[in-house]
Amino acid sequence: MTDKNDDSPKEVSLPVIIDNETPVDMDLVDYFTLGSDDSSPTILNFSRILSSLICNHNQERVRICTGYFSPAVWRIVGDAFSSLPASDGEPVFRMLIGSEIQKASSEEFQQLFQDFVNDLSSLDLDYNLKEHIVDLIHFLERDDVEVGLQTSPFVHAKLYCFPDAAFVGSSNFTINGLTRNTELNLPTTDPQTIHALRSWFDFHFAHSNKSYKEKLLQALRDCKLGTREWTPYEVFLKIIFEFHRPSLIATKREEAIIDLAEFQREGVQHLIQIIDEFGGAMLADAVGLGKSFQALEVMDRLRRVDPSFRRTLVVCPAQLRENWAKLFDLYGLAAKICSMEALSRDIPRGSFDMIVIDESHNFRNRSINRYRNLMTFLGRNPDIKVLLLTATPINTSLNDLYSQLKIITKGVEAYQPLIDIGIANLRDYFKAVKKEEEDILRLKEHLIVTRSRREIRYRQFVLHQDLFLPDGTPLRFPERELQTVSYSVTPDSSQEFYSKIGEIIYDLLFPQYNLISYRTDLDPDEKEETASVNATAMIKILFLKRLESSIPAFVSSLEIQHRLLSLFLDALANGLILNAQVAREVMKKALEGDVDDLTDEEAISFLNDLIQKYDAGEDDAVQLFKAAKESEGTYDFPQLKRDISHDQSLIEELLALCKGVISPKDHKLAALKETINHYLQSPQTRDKKILIFSYYKDTIKYLYDSLNEELKDRFSIRSSLIFGGVGSKTRTNIVRRFAPKSNTAADLVEGRYREAFIEEPIQPEDEIDILFSTDVLSEGQNLQDAMVLINYDLHWNPVRLIQRIGRIDRLKSLHEKVFIHNFFPEQGLESLLQLVERLENRLQLIDEIIEIDGAVMGETEQTADQRTRQSDLQRIQQADESILDDLEARIELATLEASKKHLLDMINKLTYNHFNKMPLGIHSGMKKGRYSGVMVALREKRPGKRDINLWGFEPDEPKKFEGFPLIDGILTNKRVIERIILCDEKEDRYLPEEANIRGELFRRVVNISRRLQTRLHKKKVLDQFTPKTTPRGNKKFYKYIRLAISKGSIKRKEAQRFLDFLKSQPLKNIMQDVGETIKEFDKAMSKLEKQLKSKNIQEREEAKSQLEPVVSRFLAKIYRYFDRYQIQTPDSNEEKTESLKHEIELVGFLRIYSEE
Structure with missing residues (x-):
């Protein structure tokens, strides 16, 4: 052997070929002897030869040309290459990486680097591999180590050149290339050949991009096994970024029939992706964010992509039919429009490719006719695509959302697309969500597109991002100001009045709704099973709410009930029983006809009309009551008559009390006059429009009748009223006259069809200045001409408050600020609430035992959290404007809002690309709060589909989480985990384990990850088709x-x-x-x-x-x-063969230490 620094050839024995597979006992292989400590391998792999050349044969310089370099290769050759002695002269290591890119500054260069980063992210979380990666970083940091990227011409060669040996073949500098793949590499020890190969390499290396070494080092240091110490805030933001990524990706602008804002184009793109995968989607954007326009664009995009896509059915409330018809005509889209009320009576005929359900929360009750008919329609059209539109997917409980999503699954609980994301059974999943064993966000991520008003406001007011349509039209929300209007029911004590009235109502028996209790042929158990017992409690609640709304309207209801009781007595005298079934059918008819969705008011009004027709001898009313002929069974007639007389006496007492209070002055009406006058008497606000809401038609008619003439005579103000009985054409005309600027072509129509919109303009003298309305206008109407909204009665259901405010607090509002006035009694509110809650506590199971529309239930189903309602009302009364954001968050399915604000802030500062380029798998630690443990974020990659985000937190002390369901010792509720990991830029990194415990943290993270995957792919999911x-x-x-x-x-x-x-x-x-x-x-x-x-x-x-x-x-x-009906049934197991398991990526993890 000669001096180590001498480049003269040395004698080295090599195999004839190297392919990673050829056994050594084949005659053609003349192999060299490995080190004495090694036993001869049965397979010659390239890595052992390279390592032996350096360690055993003093080959102290190497030139490598490879198409690809994998850092994981350092696990098998790192010890040998790191032992190359340092040199002050010629570099000991040069690596030339081939590339098909043409310019070092091109986007392809960045993509090549990103591919390398992605490969680093896919490395196993292995502590031993981490040590090798750290060694590789230290090796590349040496001055005598060089790396070049070949940019032009493309180099595809694979060369390993030592001073005394060289290899040309197919092996890349990767683990597979050196050990696993079947490769073919030819060695040489011929000096002339080696010299030629070295010259070839040096020529191309001289023309390579040598800055690539720093890029490699940057990626290696930053990767999950690297040396960079990421801060907790950086890891937190990366985890949140990957969770929200689908909603952050900018959409490419495509040809569209409507000019949409950026966030609306994002919505369209996501909806189409969801519909393609799941057969349906829900758009649950907040009120005023343009759901109808996004739905139109989805329909048009699907029509253009699929030539067979032809027929669409739109189901909507009756008052929105004309809006949809006008839009379809203007944009040239074909669709059939069916009102929800019509669907209650009949099932649409024919086959359809898509159904769009506007205000889909009206299908939250599965027991009513419209829901049953819809399911029959879907059964006839099993392949139909479904798009649900609602701003309030959750009205009173999670059951509301469950009912609506069952429309997407066509009633199927074990729905294959949901099974693919780990939800084996929809009903069981919602049960688990209620128990907090499952996280509703998993379903929301995949089926629901929702952007909250807070997010849009945050972009607008905090990040100062103006929202524009493509034509430059600005989109801005007005500011909102809550104000409380206090009134006194009586000159003396409102509290005493409410208590006295409430106790009398509580004592009412309402025998007409509880006839089953008078049956003498039934045992007590059979009587208890009936729903009519609970119906009396429901009617009492509705009476208490009407009392708060308007005493004159309440008086009207009392008079109707008194008349109805007289009718019952007359029937009894003739031996007839007007049974509870008739009463319920009357209420259901009022509910499901072309009337308001406010069943209590409409049902009583309907009864009143029916009684008047009966007295007049009109045949239809007579026949309806005759249908209540003598019922089966026997009744205790004397007791029934006594109880009816008892109720008549109490109602007469109530009438006397109420009439005494409103004569000579209605104090609540006086407070309304004063509020209206405040605006009409000021020059700055005299021309501003006012919208007045009440739950009840009788209240609205009373207010209009009391104020209309005075407003006209005193202020020359034109007013009008709308309620359920107003025809659709009249209603449309009133809306246009009240809000002409919000209901013209410029507002209703965007894009190239705008000019086609020709309508007669509303003249100033025909405009309406004040509009009185029930909640028939609380959905889907553009009323942002108005600056003032007055809520005349209490908000028993906060959803209605948000829907009402959404009529005037909309994008494109004409005002910088809108004013919301809420009426509250000065005294007696607490007494009234207590009376309602006493009755509500008897109604916990009413939705399961009485078939009546969810609109009634929406007003009585607050028993789940009465304290929350009381707190909400108090905050509204105190004009706490933050209550609006909280209510919106409760009903809009907002997703991790707190963390998203942090993310939007940082994207605004650092750009989207900053977070996109951050590697996966990074980690950190911090000392924060009272909980300690490890949080792991995973992502299951699903090509062509939306990825699945898996979060888990394993606490160090499970006892501290006794109030939370831990599955396999892991908490998976993302909302709770968000609160645990939420931090800011000031949070210091604290991770002592990494320095003193070899691999324990990594092993724990791997263990948590395996349990999360098992949870996603549990056996009942894989074996569900039984x-x-x-x-x-x-x-x-x-x-x-x-x-x-x-x-x-x-x-x-x-x-x-x-x-x-x-x-x-x-x-x-x-x-x-x-x-x-x-x-x-x-x-x-x-x-x-x-x-x-x-x-x-x-x-x-x-x-x-x-x-x-x-x-x-x-x-x-x-x-x-x-x-x-061309109903196709899936072939057995045909759809189920696709594997549910895909590649799992580690997004990041955080070690959290308690401050306690």
Whole structure:
């Protein structure tokens, strides 16, 4: 051997070929002997040869040309290469990386670097590998180590050149290239060949981009196994960034029929992605953010992408039909429009490609006709795409959201697209959410697009981001100011008045709604099972709320009830019972007809009209009451008469009390006059429009009748009123006259169709200045011409408050500030609330036992958190404007709002790309709060679909989390985890474990990650396609068919189509169409099933012989129905073969130490 620094050739024995696979005992291989401490390998891999050349053969310089370099290769060759002796002269290590890019400054260069960063992110979280990566960083930091990137021409060669040996072949400088792949590398020890190869390398290296070494070092230092010490705030922001990434990616501008703002284009893009994957989506943007326009663009985009996409059905409240019809005409889109009220009566005919449901929260009650008819329609159109629009997906409880999302799944609980994201059963998932064992955000991420008003306001007021339409039109929200109007019910004590009235109402029996309790032929248990007992409590609550709204309107209701009781007594005298079923049917008719959604007011008004028709002898009313003929069963007539007389006496007492209070002056009405006069008498606000809301038609009519003439005579002010009974054309005309600037082409129509909008302008003398309205206008109307909103009664349901404010607090508002006045009694509020709560506590199960519309329930279903409501009312009364943000957050499904504000702030400062380039898998630690543990954020990559975000926090002390459900010792509720990891720029890094415990933290993170993955892919998800997950109500019929197959009465292939349907869709979806067929089959099979279990052989044989014709006839009818509506059933297991498991990425993790 010569001197180490001598470049003269040395004698080195090499294999003839190197392919990572060839066994050493093959004759053609003349291998060299490895170090004495090594046993001869059975397989020659390239890495051992390279390491041996450096360690055992004094090859102290190396030139490498590779198409790709993987840092993980340092695990197998790092020790050898790091041992290369330092040199003050010629570098000991040069690496030339090939690249197809043409210019060092091009975007491709950045992409190449990003690919390298992504590969670093995919490295295993291994403490030993981390040590190798740190060694690699130290090695590359040496001055005698150089790296170049070949930019032009493209170099595809693979070369490993030492002083006395060289290899040319196919192996890249990666683990696979040196050990695992079947490669082909030819060695040489010929000096002339080595010299030529070295010259070739040096020529290309001289023309390479040598700054790439610093880029590599930067990526290595920053990666999850690198040396950079990330701050807690940086890791927190990266985790939040990846969670919100889908909503942050800028959308490319495509040809559109409507000019949309950036956030609206983002919404359209996300909705289309969700619809493609899940068959439906929900757009739950806050009020005033343009949901209708986004829906139109989604329809048009789907139509352009799919030529077969033709027919769309829009279902909306009756008062919005004309709005939709006008928009479809203007934008040239074809659609059929069906009102919700019409859907209650009939099912739309024909086949459709898409259904858009505007104000979908009106389908929160699954027991009403409109919901049942909708499900039948979806059963006829199983492949239809669904788009739900609502600003209030949660009205009173999570059940509201569950009911709406079942529309997307067509009633299927085990819905395959949801199974793919780890939700095996929708109903079970919502049960788990209620118990806080599951996180609603998982579903929200994948099915719901929502942007809150707070987010838009935050961008506008904090980040100073003006929102513009593409034509430059600014979009800004006005500021909001809450004001309280206090009034006294009586000159003396409002509290005493409310208490006295409330106690009398509490003592009312309402026998007409509780007739079951007077049956003498039923035992007590049967009486308790009926819903009518609870109906009396509901009516009392509604009466108390009407009392607060308006005493004159309350008096009107009392008079109606008194008249109704007299009618009952007259019927009893004739031996007739006007039973509770008739009363409920009357209420349901009022509910589901073309009337307000406020069932208490409308039902009582409907009864009043009906009674007047009955007295006048009109045939339809007479026939309806005659339908309440003498009922089955027997009644305690004397007691019933006594109780009706008892209620009549109490109502007469109530009438006397109330009439005494409002005569000669209605103090609440006087307070309203004073509020209106405040604006009309000021020159600055005299021309500003005022919108006045009440829940009740009688209240609105009373206010209008009391003030209209005075407003006209004293101020020359024109006023009008709208309630449920006002026809749609009249209503549209009133809205245009009240808000002409918000309901013209410039506001309703955007884009190239704007000029096509031709309408007669509203003349100033025809404009309406003050509008009195029920909540018929609280949904979907543009009324931002108005500057003042007055809520005349209490907000028993805060959703209505937000919906009302949303009529005037909208993008494109004409005012910089809007004023919201809320009426509150000076005294007695607490007494009134207590009376309502006493009754509400009797109604906890009412939605399960009485079939009545959710609009009634919306006013009585506050028992879940009455203290929250009381707190809300107090904050509204105190004009605490933050209550509006809190209420919006509660109903808008806002997602991790606190952390998103931090993120938007930093994106505004550092740009989106800063966070996009941050590597995955980074970590940090901090000392904060009272909880200690490890938070891990994972992401499951799903090509072509939205990724799944998995968060888990494993506490050090689980006892501190006894109030939270820990699954496998891990908390997964993202909202709770957000509060634990929330921090700011001032938070110091604190991570002592990393320095003194080898690998323990990494192993813990890996363990948490495995448990999170197991939770996502638990066995019940993978094995969900078994009869046990057949939709409820289908199992019995699944059993019937299996019985017939087992008895040989029918072949499985004949029944397979129906069996597949039973697994995928609820039978109740088609009950309205083929219900009689199904009931007949059920009855026949139930009888045959019993006969087949008989001890009598002849009876069993007879039953077996009847099985085949019964089942065959049934299947023939069902298949004719399937063919008629082209109902496709999924082939067995065809959709289920796709693996649920995809690549899992570690986004980041935080070690948190308690300050205690």
